[in-house]
Amino acid sequence: xNTNLKIxxxxxxxxxxxxxxxxxxxxxxxxxxxxxxEEKKKELATREVVGYDQQLAIGYDPNSPHAxxxxxxxxxxxxxxxxxYWIWNSNPEPLRVTFVETTCGKCRFADLALVTVPVPVTxxxxxxxxxxFGGAGANPNAVGDAVYYDRVRIEQAIPPASWxxxxxxxxxxxxxxxxxxxKSEPSWAVLRLNxxxxxxxxxxxYMGFQLPDMKTPLTVPFVALMGLSPMCEVxxxxxxxxxxxxxxNTVTETLxxxxxxxxxxxxxxxxxxxxxxxxxxxxxxxxxxEPIEMTADECDQVARKIGNSSKQTMAPxxxxxxxxxxxxxxxxAGQQLDHDLGPTEKSIEIAPESGSVDAVPKVVVRANFLGTxxxxxxxxxxxxxxxxxxxxxxxxxxxxxxxDLELESVPDQCEPNILKLEATSAPESRGGRIHWNAKxxxxxxxxxxxxxxxxVAVFRIKGTGQLLRIxxxxxxxxx
Numbered sequence: 001x002n003t004n005l006k007i008x009x010x011x012x013x014x015x016x017x018x019x020x021x022x023x024x025x026x027x028x029x030x031x032x033x034x035x036x037x038e039e040k041k042k043e044l045a046t047r048e049v050v051g052y053d054q055q056l057a058i059g060y061d062p063n064s065p066h067a068x069x070x071x072x073x074x075x076x077x078x079x080x081x082x083x084x085y086w087i088w089n090s091n092p093e094p095l096r097v098t099f100v101e102t103t104c105g106k107c108r109f110a111d112l113a114l115v116t117v118p119v120p121v122t123x124x125x126x127x128x129x130x131x132x133f134g135g136a137g138a139n140p141n142a143v144g145d146a147v148y149y150d151r152v153r154i155e156q157a158i159p160p161a162s163w164x165x166x167x168x169x170x171x172x173x174x175x176x177x178x179x180x181x182x183k184s185e186p187s188w189a190v191l192r193l194n195x196x197x198x199x200x201x202x203x204x205x206y207m208g209f210q211l212p213d214m215k216t217p218l219t220v221p222f223v224a225l226m227g228l229s230p231m232c233e234v235x236x237x238x239x240x241x242x243x244x245x246x247x248x249n250t251v252t253e254t255l256x257x258x259x260x261x262x263x264x265x266x267x268x269x270x271x272x273x274x275x276x277x278x279x280x281x282x283x284x285x286x287x288x289x290e291p292i293e294m295t296a297d298e299c300d301q302v303a304r305k306i307g308n309s310s311k312q313t314m315a316p317x318x319x320x321x322x323x324x325x326x327x328x329x330x331x332x333a334g335q336q337l338d339h340d341l342g343p344t345e346k347s348i349e350i351a352p353e354s355g356s357v358d359a360v361p362k363v364v365v366r367a368n369f370l371g372t373x374x375x376x377x378x379x380x381x382x383x384x385x386x387x388x389x390x391x392x393x394x395x396x397x398x399x400x401x402x403x404d405l406e407l408e409s410v411p412d413q414c415e416p417n418i419l420k421l422e423a424t425s426a427p428e429s430r431g432g433r434i435h436w437n438a439k440x441x442x443x444x445x446x447x448x449x450x451x452x453x454x455x456v457a458v459f460r461i462k463g464t465g466q467l468l469r470i471x472x473x474x475x476x477x478x479x
Contacts, residue, residue, distance in 0.1 A: 049218045050095060050209040051088040051186060082111075083193045083224040084155060086119070088186035089177040091211055097175045097191070098208040099168040100219055106196035107203060111163040112175035115188040117154060155190050163192075168205075195224055229260050232272065234350050234361040235306055241328060241367040251328050255363060256302050257291065257350055258321030264293045265320075272320040273352040283346055284332035285339050286365070289325030298323070324350070328367055341371040342456075342469035373400045373407060373461060373468050381440060381457055383474030388448040392474065393441035398424070398459070400434040406462035407436055413458040418447040419472060421457050440472065448476045 089095040099110045166173035180186045193205050203224045208217030235256045244251055255278075262272035278288050294302070299318040306316055326348075330339050346365045351357065368379070375381065376397040386392035398407065411421040425437040440457055455472040 048090055049211060049214075050220065051090055081195050081197055083195055085191045085193070085222055086151060086188065087177070087191055088119075088180075088188045090180045090183050090186040092179050093212050094179055095177040095187075096208075096210045096217070097166070097177065097189075098171050098210070098217060099166050099173070100206040100208045100217070102168050102193075102203065102205045104196060104203040104205075106198075107194055107205065108168045109165055109194045110168075110205065110207070111165050111192045111194070112177075113155075113158045113163045113190050113192075114177065115154060115158075115190060119151070119154070119188045158190065171208075191222075193222065193224060230359070230361070231261060231355060231357050232257060232259050232275070232350075232352055232361060234258075234363050235302060236309075236363065238364045238366065239326070241365075243368045243370055244328075244330070246371050249330050251367065253326050255324040255326050255350070256294070256321055257324055257361070258294070258299065258302060258318045260317045260319060263320035264322070272322075273354045275322055275324065275350050276353045278324065278326075278348050278350045284335065284337065285329045286346065286348070287327040287329060287333060289327075291322035291324050294321040294323055326365070328365060330369065338464065338466045339369050340467040340469050341369050341373065342467075343368045343471055344469075371466070371468070372402055372405060373398060373459070375399075375470050376435070380471040380473055383440075383442070383451070383472065385475045385477060386442075387479065388476035389445055389478075391442050391444035391446070392476070393439060395437055395439050396457075396470075398436045398438065398468075400427075400436075403429050403432065403434050405434055407468075408460050408462060409438055410458040410460050410467065413467070415454050415456050416447070416452065418442050419455065419457060424459070442474075442476070448478075450475045 097112055102108070164175040166175055175189075177189045178187045191207070193203075195203055205222045205224070207220050207222055209220060210217035235258060239253045239255075241251045241253070257275045259272045262270055264272050275291050278286075299321055302321065303316055303318040306318075331337065332339075344367055348363050348365060349360045350363065351360045376399045381394065381396055383392050383394055400407065405427075407424055407427070409421045409423050411419075414421050420441045420443065422439040422441075428435045438457075438459070451472060451474045455474075457470045457472050459468040459470070460466070461468065
């Protein structure tokens with residue numbers, strides 16, 4: 001899956017770096033007044049101005065009985081979203097909060113709401129809450145998950161009127177966290193950044209925190225990692241049928257057209273659109289069945305399969321999708337036309353029938369068709385390393401399984417065109433098989449460097465017109 005199923009799952013991780021040590025002017029005489037001021041500065045520089053909790057990365061568990069674990073945030077479509085951070089004031093004075101600046105040009109606003117109910121905290125105090133999610137012993141992440149989702153519920157219960165909005169670069173707009181009852185009973189608040197997701201990137205909001213005896217605010221960066229999730233993706237992105245024997249007429253596989261943002265049912269405006277018939281650019285050997293809507297269980301199974309194949313610690317989220325049967329044929333349907341022998345690679349686009357996407361999902365189909373003629377002893381022609389100014393040539397041997405086969409070289413279809421393929425020799429029949437020699441070469445001063453992955457020598461079976469395409473490898477150098 002495209003790196004785009006964003007099968008990595010950080011959810012607005014909070015990174016806080018506190019800095020701003022006060023510079024002490026040592027040139028001032030150390031009378032009692034200056035000494036007191038210096039001590040005050042030292043205390044201010046080392047004390048906790050604002051407390052914070054790093055927002056935990058929450059795992060997605062498609063089999064969890066808890067809805068929050070099945071549908072956690074962490075997948076974002078294009079547009080406006082909010083990222084939450086929990087902060088506290090443990091000082092006996094009120095703490096003013098301002099929005100200094102942001103790296104996101106469209107992210108001008110922050111909101112802050114005071115929390116008046118007991119707040120779950122990390123550390124030893126959180127152990128009892130793990131029981132909400134089956135106990136800490138049953139799930140190593142239960143403690144963190146319990147804290148996170150308990151806070152989500154607290155945040156959701158805050159009335160809209162309780163949120164105070166303030167704007168970046170406007171110190172006159174601010175919010176205030178009241179004094180703490182004591183060091184062990186801080187005043188809690190929820191800070192929300194309004195983020196505009198336009199692409200996969202991170203945004204940094206610089207917030208200012210100021211106590212009454214501070215001349216300038218302490219600036220703290222809040223980093224939000226926001227990955228843009230595509231509307232639809234395809235799994236697997238590569239289907240490799242490997243060797244397809246001569247007696248195999250068709251090979252089949254199932255494509256999954258899935259979304260981490262949309263379901264197949266529900267309101268039209270949020271529904272995953274059905275995929276159009278896949279675009280194989282007129283390939284006569286590919287056939288597709290009608291897309292079939294996936295069940296919730298199938299979505300979960302594919303999510304786990306993606307997680308296992310990409311070695312992710314947790315499965316990605318899949319809310320909806322369609323299954324698309326794909327068949328690769330040896331002979332074009334309804335035609336007397338056989339597929340070329342040798343390796344093949346086809347790129348298929350699968351677009352939605354409605355809506356716009358940043359990039360049309362694609363799947364690559366590979367196979368190596370075996371047949372009545374093949375390169376003897378190898379699956380590719382190896383020209384090795386050669387000196388470009390001298391050129392290179394090599395005799396290759398081909399073998400056919402039927403004694404009456406006729407084979408000819410097709411130099412005008414070789415890629416790249418610097419490959420020179422001479423006519424095949426007269427066939428030799430040995431042991432019920434037929435053998436040919438052919439010569440492939442690159443003339444001096446052509447084709448420096450590594451030959452492209454598409455390099456191929458082409459032969460044709462007379463009578464049927466079926467082509468045999470053999471990969472060519474080699475590297476030209478100066479010495």
